Amino acid sequence: MNAAQETKPDNKGLKKEVSRRRTFAIISHPDAGKTTLTEKFLLYAGAVELAGSVRARASQQHTASDWMTMERQRGISISATALEMEYQGFRINLLDTPGHQDFSEDTYRTLMAADSAVMVLDSAKGIEAQTEKLFRVCRMRGVPILTFINKMDHPGRDPLALLDEIERILGIAAVPMNWPVGEAPSFQGVYDLRGNKMLRFQRTEHNRFRAPVQVSGIDDPALPELLGQAAYDKLVEDASLLSGAVAEFDLVRFLNGTMTPVFFGSALNNFGVEAFLNAVLELAPAPVARETEQGVIDPASDTFRGFVFKLQANIDPRHRDRMAFVRVCSGKFEKDMLVLNPRLKQEIRLSRAFKLFGRERVSVDEAFPGDVIGVVSPGLLSIGDTVTTGKPIDFAKIPVFPPEHFAILVNDDVTRFKQFNKGLEQLEEEGAIQVLNSEDALRREPIVAAVGELQFDVVLSRLEEEYGVKARVQRLGFCGARWIRASDGAIPRMSLSTGMRRCRDKNDGIVVLYNSKWELEYFQKENPGLILSETS
Numbered sequence: 001m002n003a004a005q006e007t008k009p010d011n012k013g014l015k016k017e018v019s020r021r022r023t024f025a026i027i028s029h030p031d032a033g034k035t036t037l038t039e040k041f042l043l044y045a046g047a048v049e050l051a052g053s054v055r056a057r058a059s060q061q062h063t064a065s066d067w068m069t070m071e072r073q074r075g076i077s078i079s080a081t082a083l084e085m086e087y088q089g090f091r092i093n094l095l096d097t098p099g100h101q102d103f104s105e106d107t108y109r110t111l112m113a114a115d116s117a118v119m120v121l122d123s124a125k126g127i128e129a130q131t132e133k134l135f136r137v138c139r140m141r142g143v144p145i146l147t148f149i150n151k152m153d154h155p156g157r158d159p160l161a162l163l164d165e166i167e168r169i170l171g172i173a174a175v176p177m178n179w180p181v182g183e184a185p186s187f188q189g190v191y192d193l194r195g196n197k198m199l200r201f202q203r204t205e206h207n208r209f210r211a212p213v214q215v216s217g218i219d220d221p222a223l224p225e226l227l228g229q230a231a232y233d234k235l236v237e238d239a240s241l242l243s244g245a246v247a248e249f250d251l252v253r254f255l256n257g258t259m260t261p262v263f264f265g266s267a268l269n270n271f272g273v274e275a276f277l278n279a280v281l282e283l284a285p286a287p288v289a290r291e292t293e294q295g296v297i298d299p300a301s302d303t304f305r306g307f308v309f310k311l312q313a314n315i316d317p318r319h320r321d322r323m324a325f326v327r328v329c330s331g332k333f334e335k336d337m338l339v340l341n342p343r344l345k346q347e348i349r350l351s352r353a354f355k356l357f358g359r360e361r362v363s364v365d366e367a368f369p370g371d372v373i374g375v376v377s378p379g380l381l382s383i384g385d386t387v388t389t390g391k392p393i394d395f396a397k398i399p400v401f402p403p404e405h406f407a408i409l410v411n412d413d414v415t416r417f418k419q420f421n422k423g424l425e426q427l428e429e430e431g432a433i434q435v436l437n438s439e440d441a442l443r444r445e446p447i448v449a450a451v452g453e454l455q456f457d458v459v460l461s462r463l464e465e466e467y468g469v470k471a472r473v474q475r476l477g478f479c480g481a482r483w484i485r486a487s488d489g490a491i492p493r494m495s496l497s498t499g500m501r502r503c504r505d506k507n508d509g510i511v512v513l514y515n516s517k518w519e520l521e522y523f524q525k526e527n528p529g530l531i532l533s534e535t536s
C-alpha cells in the first residue's frame with residue numbers, strides 16, 4: 001500500500017503530533033547514572049514528584065512504583081515501562097530498559113519500540129561490559145545513539161581516550177559536541193563546540209550552574225581570563241588535537257547508527273543535562289517511516305497501526321490481568337477503536353487502553369505515533385502482533401534469543417498444581433522463559449529454558465507472589481538447544497547421544513538439548529539430514 005494515497009492532505013494535526021515526539025531508551029552499565037539522568041530529565045519536564053519515584057525504584061525503598069520485590073532486592077529494573085513527559089513543546093517517551101544482561105531479550109524488544117537510544121558512560125570507567133552488550137543490541141536494530149559521558153565532577157579518564165575507546169570497542173565514530181575544561185577536582189565546565197559557548201560548572205548553590213558565556217570561538221580573547229591560562233591552554237591544545245583526530249558530526253551517519261555525538265556532563269550535579277536534553281530533542285529522530293514486508297509505513301498516515309513489544313501480567317494486584325504494550329507506529333489511536341489482529345484474523349475493540357506509571361494505570365483516550373499504550377485484552381495479543389485499522393501488515397519480526405540456561409521447576413505443593421501451570425504458561429507467553437516438555441518417558445517434568453540465569457529467579461519470585469506457588473529450581477547441565485527439522489519436511493528421525501534430551505516446545509516443535517559444543521558437533525555429524533536452528 002502506498003502511504004501517500006491513504007494520507008489526507010488535511011492531516012496537519014497528526015503530522016505535528018508525530019514531529020514533536022521523541023521516543024528513546026537509555027542504556028548503560030549499572031551505576032553509570034541512568035537513573036540519575038532519567039530523574040533530571042523528569043525535573044526539567046516539571047515532573048518533580050515523578051523524579052522522586054524513579055530514584056525510589058532504583059534504590060531499595062518501598063514505594064508504589066516498586067511493584068516487584070525482586071526489583072528492589074536486586075536494585076535492577078526488570079519491567080519495561082514508558083515514562084512520558086512534556087518539555088518545550090516536545091512529547092518525550094522514555095522507555096525503560098532492564099540494565100542486566102540476563103534480560104537482554106526484553107531490552108531488544110523494547111529497543112524495537114524506540115526510535116533512538118541514549119548511552120550513558122561513567123567517565124572513570126568508559127565502556128563497561130553491559131554497555132557493550134546493550135550497544136550490540138542497538139546496533140542490531142540500527143538505532144541512532146547519543147552518548148552522555150557522566151560524572152565529570154569526579155576524576156575520570158582522559159576524554160580523548162574515552163572517545164577512542166568508543167570507536168575501538170564499539171566500532172562507531174564518536175564525535176564530541178562539547179568538550180570538558182579543567183580536570184576534576186577543578187572541573188570548570190564544558191565548551192560547546194558547535195555553539196561556541198562556555199558552560200561553566202559551579203558545585204555550590206544546590207548544584208546550580210552559572211549562566212553560559214557566549215564566546216566567539218576558541219580564539220576569543222575573553223576565554224583565557226574566564227578559564228585561567230592553564231585550563232585555556234589545555235582547551236586549545238585539545239581542540240587542535242580534536243580537529244585532526246575526529247570526524248565532523250554527520251546527521252546521516254548518526255541516523256544510520258554509525259556515528260554517535262558525545263556530550264560530557266554530570267547528571268548528579270545537574271550539569272550539562274539541559275544542554276544534552278536539548279540536543280536529544282534536536283538530533284534524535286521523531287517517529288520515522290518503518291519498513292514492513294507490505295511496504296513503507298508513514299507515521300502520519302491515517303491508518304492506525306502499532307505492534308505489541310511486551311506483555312506483562314499481574315502488574316497491579318488489584319487488576320489481575322495481562323497488559324500488552326503497544327507501540328503506536330502510524331495514525332491516531334482512539335479509545336474504543338476496532339482494530340484487526342492479522343495473526344488471528346480477528347477484530348479487537350481497544351476499549352481498555354492505559355498508560356502506566358509504576359502500578360498506577362490511567363485510561364488513555366488518544367495516542368499518536370511514538371507513544372506506548374498498555375492494552376488489556378485477554379488472550380488476543382502476543383508479542384510481535386500487529387494491530388491495525390487497515391490492511392494486514394507485519395511490523396516487527398521480533399527475534400527470539402537462543403536459551404542458554406535450563407532447569408526443572410519443582411512444585412512441591414500438589415494442591416497448587418493448577419496455579420503452577422497457569423503461572424508457567426503466562427510467563428512463557430510474556431517471553432520470560434520457554435517451557436519444553438521432555439519426551440523421555442522416565443523424566444517427564446517440564447524443562448524451563450531461559451536466556452539469562454536471573455530469569456529463573458524472576459520466575460520463582462513471580463510464581464510465589466502472583467500465583468501463590470513456592471517452587472524450586474533444579475539446574476540442568478545443558479548448555480544449549482537446537483530446534484530440529486528434517487530437510488524433506490518429514491518428522492525428523494535422529495540418533496541422540498545418551499546425555500542429550502529430546503523435547504517439544506509449546507508449538508510441538510522438536511528441540512534437542514546438549515551439554516557441550518562437542519556433543520552438538522557429533523550430533524550434527526551423526527544426523528546429516530537434519531536442519532538445526534538456534535531458536536524456534
Ligand code: GDP
Pocket residue numbers: 028029030031032033034035036037058150151152153154265266267268269
Ligand atoms: P544507574 O545504575 O545507571 O541507574 O546509576 P544511578 O543513577 O543510580 O547512579 C549510580 C551512582 O552514581 C549513584 O550513587 C549516583 O548518585 C552517582 N552519580 C550519578 N551521576 C553522578 C555524577 O554526575 N557525579 C557523581 N560524582 N556521581 C554520580
